[in-house]
Amino acid sequence: MPYTGRGRVLSTLRGIEKVRIGSYQLKNRILLAPMAGITDQPFRKLCAAYGAGLTFSEMMSTNPQVWHTEKSRLRLAHHQAAGINAVQIAGSDPKEIAKAAQINVDYGAEIIDINMGCPAKKVNRKMAGSALLQYPDLVRQILEHVVNAVSVPVTLKIRTGWNKEHRNCVEIAKIAEQSGIQALTIHGRTRECLFEGNAEYDNIKAVKRQVSIPVIANGDITSAEKAKSVLEYTGADAVMIGRGALGNPWLFKSVESLVETGSIVFEPSLDEKCGVILQHIQSLHQFYGEEKGYRIARKHVAWYLQGIQPSSNFKQTFNAITEPQEQLIALEEFFNSIRNG
Structure with a gap:
């Protein structure tokens, strides 16, 4: 069946489904979620190297006053090693968000993702993120404006609803499909739930049954086993990994192997992990510069430690260091002590 211009799922000769978003066919069904303060260029490159089939930038505001700031410049920075340049934007005014989409495409965005899932109060107070789920008519206006404004594929990320009494993800999904959205990601919680409780896979399954565009479960x-079970239960076309990737970028390799080939890949050796962590921290120093890089590095090291030596006091030691090179030296000495311990 020839490509029709809409996002859909293709079957390969081996029977493994491949997801297509617009003219882009993803290399697999495992995606990295956009996360503010986390999915910068260095982290996207790292996750892509370990198998993420698509990575998203940090959320960009549609407020024109911040488009040309240093913070926005860093958030928009892309490298071909991170794969397709997918940029997420958030806003509430249909014309403003359409203009922001156009500007991001001019800057090199190949996919525009609209955020209607962020539960943060400072975002919701501006009637952006998941707050928009309360107003389906406004959702439609925003989606139609953006789709009509750009020539690249437009995707949407939502939650299951604003609260447990108003779960309207099926309604929003139908609006998205009718508006020309080419893939839909659903975080299986309401805004009210924040990140508490268990993800509502039943609701993701219900959406998948009602629309023909690719549905991505988040x-x-x-774990690889959880990703496989979610895909099988919901019927979703892909999974999106967010918090599970923090300090654990090699998770994508495990998930890809189990989901795509049915084989289990063990975690990297301690030596490989240590080497990757050092490279990641060094890349953060280079990307952000000395004045900011060492601060950004602290949270990533804290996440890495959770998977290597969670009871260690090294986190406090590391957080007291204010020189990038000293951070690298301290990390290397710490890893050597673990190897020799």
């Missing part, structure tokens, strides 16, 4: 995917 929420609580922290």
Whole structure:
């Protein structure tokens, strides 16, 4: 069947489904979620190297006053090693968000993702993120404006609803499909739930049954086995990993192997992990510069330690260091002590 211009799922000769978003066919069904303060260029490159089939930038505001700031410049920075340049934007005014989409495409965005899932109060107070789920008519206006404004594929990320009494993800999904959205990601929680409780896979399954565009399941995917079971239960076309990737970028390799080939890949050796962590921290120093890089590095090291030596006091030691090179030296000495311990 020839490509029709809409996002859909293709079957390969081996029977493994491949997801297509617009003219882009993803290399697999495992995606990295956009996360503010986390999915910068260095982290996207790292996750892509370990198998993420698509990575998203940090959320960009549609407020024109911040488009040309240093913070926005860093968030928009892309490298071909991170794969397709997918940029997420958030806003509430249909014309403003359409203009922001156009500007991001001019800057090199190949996919525009609209955020209607962020539960943060500072975002919701501006009637952006998941707050929009309360107003389906406004959702439609925004989606239609953006789709008509750009020539690249437009995707949407939502939650299951604003609260448990108003779960309207099926309604929003139908609006998205009718508006020309080419893939839909659903975080299986309401805005009210924040990140508490268990993800609502039943609701993701219900959406998948009602629309023909690719549906991407998000929420609580922290292992290859969980990713496989979510795909099978919901019928979703892909999974999106967010918090599960923090300090654990090699998770994508494990998920890809189990989901795509049915084989289990063991975690990297301690030596490989240590080498990757050092490279990641060094890349953060280079990307952000000395004044900011060492601060950004602290949270990533804390996440890495959770998977290597969670009871260690090294986190406090590391957080007291204010020189990038000293951070690298301290990390290397710490890893050597673990190897020799």
